[in-house]
Amino acid sequence: MSEVILSTNGLTKSFGAFKAVDGVSLEIQTGSITGLIGPNGAGKSTLFNLLTGVLKPDEGGVTLNGQDVSGLSSDKLFACGLGRTFQIPRPFARMSVLENVMLAPIGQIGETVAGPFLKRARMRSEEMHIRERALEVLDFVTLAPLADHPAGKISGGQMKLLELARVLMGNPAVILLDEPAAGVNPVLTETLISKIEELNRRGTTFLIIEHDMDFVMRHCDPVIALAEGKVVFQGTSEEALANPVLLDAYLGATVDD
Amino acid sequence: MIGVLSYLVFFATTASILAIAVLGLNLQWGNTGLFNGGVVAFFGAGAYGTLILGGPPQEGMVGGFALTYPMALLGGMAVAGVMAWIVGLLTLRLRHDYLAIATFGVAVAFENLMRNAEWLAGGAKGVRGFERPFREAIGDGFLYNLVFFVAVLLILIATYVFLERLVASPFGRLLRAIREDEEAAQSLGKSPSRVRLTAFVTGSVIMGLAGGLYGTFYAFVSPQDVLPTLTFQVWAMLIVGGAGNNRGAVFGAFLIWGAWTISGWALSRFAPVEAQLYTGSVQFILIGAVIVGMLVWRPQGLLPERLIVSQQGSNPVNKRGE
Ligand SMILES: Nc1ncnc2c1ncn2[C@@H]1O[C@H](COP(=O)(O)OP(=O)(O)O)[C@@H](O)[C@H]1O
């Protein structure tokens, strides 16, 4: 068995009396594209928020690269190599697509009040560098022609690609994608999948929440299923397809939208 | 003729000072999305701070440190900055509407403190300032006012250039990202609380600068100068001019101050005598109407924020960076 890059230990989160995530322990293997499935309201997005420090767990912890990262805020986790996208895209709407991407590198020289004035030369050369790289990444996700568009005015599918581009600027080791294909036209979905697989070949680990079972079965392995906040299945995609409980509880049930 | 000219210089001096305050608010609201409902407190901190630090000792009052003028002005800005830093730390976690209420409360408290603290701020009769800088060398009258106006104008230009460079830098990008979506920015490694605090303090220091110049101009400041009206005026200037656009902020300051001055004059000239008592209130209502009308019909302001695109951004860097 390969190495574990991200794991959780009894993660629990309640909203009032309702346990959205209930004692989730799982392990994500380095270099995998792990699929996370489960009916609507199963707690998948909440689990993402716990993994990325947006929410604090009531119980349990998270380990990234062998380090206990429980309780770290999402900005610190991004610096530790954990990137994520959102189920409903969150572009910086009144900024250009290029600016959205150029924002992402952390620890930029010009990110303080004094930096732009005291370290101008260094800031400029860093800016040129970041711009070049941002354009490369935009090219990679096929958004380069939209670089100068306001990010709030591109299509939903393009926003998902933009979120991926932003995250890539931080060179994360693990990327969590929340329903990357939902509401995206098939052409863009194909683009997205090919980019994910290319990045994965270069070593990036993915954890992907997805409702499109075809997507999950073709591109994700292993597969983890969540229902009512609990892990109900963990195994390869073939095992998932053959699992009667899963078929009953989820695959057979209506796919939400 | 000299009378009209003299009045124009007086008008432009006040408008320029207010424009500096509007630029400070633009950094907070236009760029960062921080709702400061107590602009006048930071403006007032600069004004009182400058006059107390630079003024001569006065009987029964703390202060009168008689610092040299630049030190007094910088001190006034520092007072505004420290006040903003404390307010910012206390309200860091507060979202927009709470920050608005908190800052509004701070402004009310500030005015009350100034009205009551005789030992510090002279209470209701205010603080008499110091001889305006270079007054003796230049002499009284029109020439001095002209020189003072030019000095204020240069400071306005310097503030404008400083902010333009700042918002075009990665720091400006960071401010906009926090304004657009804090959680997304945080997921990309940014610390919203640090950025919010920095922008809040920097904008308030700029308001303090405006206040310091205002106090210097009149060589006097009293609780009458730190009423909530000023906060509304500065907001109207920014919203009409165009939040997120520094040029719009300056344009809005001159436009609204012009409208304010003319409406005041027109009311005193043409309104029935019984109504003249309410000139201030009528102007207040007018300014409220202007804000509401603008928000309904042209929320982006007369000079809207411009998108920073690659051509604009890359050219100066390429040209100068080589
Ligand atoms: N901030 C919140 N406050 C209260 N309830 C929430 C909150 N976030 C999610 N929930 C609830 O938790 C459950 C799981 O939500 P979520 O994690 O978004 O599910 P999924 O992503 O699997 O569809 C849902 O019932 C949802 O209504």
Ligand SMILES: [Mg+2]
């Ligand atoms: Mg979800």
